[in-house]
Amino acid sequence: MTTPMRLKPTAVLFGACLFVTTGPVWAGDKENALIDKVVATYGGDKLLNLKSFVVVDKYNSFRYGQSQSPDEVDLHAGHSSVTVDLVNKRKNFRWVLGSKEDFRTQHQLFDGKTGYSIKHTERTLTENAGMTYSSVDRRHMFYLDTALVLMLNDNRLSASYEGEQSYQGTMHDLIKFKAEGNPEMTLFVNRENGRVGKMQRDYWAGGYFNYSFSDYEKKQGILYAANNYVTRAGQPYNVSVSRKIEFNKDVSNEFNKPKGYGSPGGKSLDFSKMSTTKLADNLYLVGYDWGFSIFYYTGEYFIGAGGYKELTQRFEAVKAFVGVDKPLKYQVVSHHHNDHLGGMKEAFDLGVTFIVAKDNIADVRRMAKVDIPDNRFIIVDGQGTYADGALKVLDFPNGHATHNLMSYFPSAKTLFSADMFGSRQASGVDNGGESNKKLRSALKQAGFKVEHFAAAHSGRVLTAADLDKSTGPVIDEICPADWAICEGR
Template sequence: MMMKRVELFARALILSAPALMLTTGAMAGEKEDAVIAKVVNAYGGPALTNARSLRFQVESKNAFPGQGYTSGYVEFTPLKQDIQFDLANSRASAEAWSSNYNFSFHTRTVSIGDDVVAVNYNTGDYQPAAAPDYYTAFGPNIRSTDTLLAYELSQRPDTAEHLGERTYLGRPHELISFEIPNSPPLTLYVDAESGWISKMARETAFGDLSYQFSDHAKSGGVGYGRNFEFFVGEDANIVSLNQTLSVNTVRDSVFRIDRGVDEEPARVDTSEMTVDEIAEGTHLAGTGNAYTMFVDAGDYVIGVGGYAGLADRFTAYREATGSDKPLRYQIVTHHHTDHLGGMADALELGATFVTPANAVDNLNTAAGADIPEDRLMVLDGAATIGPVEVYDIATNHAESYALAYVAPGIAFQADHYNGLYDDAVAPAGSSAVSLKNAIDGLDLNVEMLLSAHGRKAVSWSEFESAVSAYNPDGCPSGRPICAKS
């Protein structure tokens, strides 16, 4: 779950899309230069443009709509960030820490020479970052910091386009778009009088993204918004509680791998679609972080795991096994919206849905239509569908969760544990501990644990080893970002 949340936020910020466009009769060049000069002056003039480094320390609340413990309301999670930019050398370090009832993560994305690596302090190791270059890796931080937007605008005036004027928050604003590498055009709302950036907006497949800045001040002669809110459509995603800026304080020592942090073990290859036979009649199909268990029930097939791309996984399963049997049942593990992305596929394939009661509303939304009553089986404790036993359990990840069990000893789950490595035990979080307690309470003879987020079939002994090694300390590294005062 840790990685999923981190990945969901990164995708929302990085995804490319066209910028908001407005008509304007302004002459190209003059308007742009005037607005850029106003912004640069507001943010400190030479103090900004000549700054060698900027450091932002931020405390926020991070919301995950559709991802909470309950399906009825949005829950917020504490988030701390320490973001350090060496502007003179185009390198950065972005450290983040968060911990709540369900997960704890402590990561740092950092420039090391010409590379970018991702450090995981929970596991004490690092790997090459998924985003290998400066602007892809740190673009999310640039886009969510008005000072860095002002700095980048000053460095790229040739990409700017004046888009007209608009009243925003009761004040006149000038709209100007510009581009940074590996990012769509960004539209800034610039206060016509002060030059402060009040908002940055762009459009993506996630909906309209709105980055809002307020309560501007200066530190070391450089301006910044002390308050920041980030919205995905109408949903609040990040609300800052405290933010500080320091100028020219970033040290070279930041751009090193920490002592005691080693390169992580080799990961299971999930780059291509695979269909693995786990036991006779039971297969796991998927790629990337999306997997579905398909169980041959004689005259039909049962699916468990509903990430987007379900139809592609079912096609791959049929091709690999030579089956032409229909998908008769689709088991919905829980109400989280990312695990419902394939439900429209399941509806079109004719499946009957087996679901916890609290997932029905999200299921209908994901399927694009209300599921007919004769194709909806709401769990009441437990159910048996062909060879699959389904148990409605509670974990610290979701208040109502459908665990699927298939003899001989195969259990399928999502978000609680993922066997990341070829020949090493992946670390467990609190949700893995919660899952093991729930399974122990069912007295099931589980020999193999499958995941909706990974290809590896994990032996029960490996899972037990991971759980027994779990460290509940929310700050195992002892670093300042998470250490208690």
């Protein structure tokens, strides 16, 4: 599907009655009629003339596939505030995650042109080239039916009627659309009252995200669901606790960058394009976006680590780079989180033997959706040496995952890890405090003389000196005093 142009129907431009030939024929009559009905339900002209809103949500999220242990599902409490300037396409996203005792904050700002990550504890402001108007709020707009209706209306060109379906006992009309920078979404529109009962979109690992809306309320003539519940691949994902919303608030002062903040790490690096980098003899780092793999070529076969989806693409890239067509014999599985297991089916199809912690075998099979035979697994019990000493593996259980296998290539004194030690900044490193001290001593104890640190989420390779720099005392997280969502912390 092509990216739609940002057109508004004449009714929007002139604020005319919505049902009188809104005219534009870029989507079919059926689509236009349905969109008009939804827009009218959500406030008609009041919705179309909306200039800004602030939505504050409290919710709980279930960490299926991202919990610390593969045997349990962790719960995270979230409290978010998104300020949206619809006229100038600006957003301010504030987020507090965790309990009163143990929380972290995130602050992201998109000023109409550029995205910034702001850290109040460290007093830093970092330009983020990959951040957009759509992504700055970490997709919190998906939780707000009113925002989805606005997106649908702005993207009529892409809309297609997908038939009817009974949902929660009521007939709904389905309409699919695509907004720039967002995945395709299908809205389930209640035929009786024109409300959006549900939004559905694909989940990359199979199945759908389903966002169900309920407890509709009207404020300043604009409709919104006060409650939402999200499932992912059929499992509970997000449960809303409370919602506060304000429409047409004066938000003109909401998009100023904080003054006096430093930018020690420079800009965030741009990893939007696939790259293959030779790190040392026979050792290569390949990937883009958030998914990188390391490959070691023994002369007869390759050894890989880094399990993101599109593993095949990365493997093809390294073979082309080296100029050989040899098999991927071993694939090291770092830990059980879904994102790092996205490429397991591909690894299986490539014929690898998995090097894995015993407790994570079930998750590899689950994500590969194949009952991989036992003889395709080599179990790491703490530590192991493979491929005639070309690869050493160390299990480093920590707060992120009960098992996390790190791959060490002694000939290049290079370690590859996932969710442990890495940076996507142009320079500098974040302070990891005590946990990085533990990492450093575990490596020393294992006899790994690491000089270079590669990681699954970055194309940047760090040094032993960087690890030393990241072991200072960690300052307590600050929740900014002027954030309403910080109340009580």
